[in-house]
Amino acid sequence: MQGTNLSSLKRHPALIPLYIFVGAGMAGAFFYTLRLAFKNPDVTWNRVTNPEPQKEYAEKQYKFYSPVRDYSTYRAPVPKFDDEN
Structure with a gap:
């Protein structure tokens, strides 16, 4: 070719x-x-030391680009998940 x-x-x-x-x-x-x-907060590589990685990003911006919202002043309520079903 x-x-x-x-x-x-x-x-x-x-x-x-x-x-x-x-x-x-x-x-x-x-x-x-x-x-x-x-x-990404949805991905965890080590569940022993970091079982809930989404809690680290409760008040941080993890989007690559966000033209609409300034995350330094935005405080959204963080959902609470229970392991019990």
């Missing part, structure tokens, strides 16, 4: 921006997934 190795890519320089933007998109998706895995 044309453009898959360096010598054929030199003959088809129009493919270089395609590889750059696809690579940047893949890197962005990968790092955003990592950010969600480590920063």
Whole structure:
């Protein structure tokens, strides 16, 4: 297939921006997934030391971007969950 190795890519320089933007998109998706895995309050990696990670974010902004609300002055009631069913 044309453009898959360096010598054929030199003959088809129009493919270089395609590889750059696809690579940047893949890197962005990968790092955003990592950010969600480590920063999202719904995810816990160690239940022994942190059984309820959502309590850490009771008054913090964890959204990536929020144009509507200033979370430094916003105090929403935190729901209380019971483990008993």
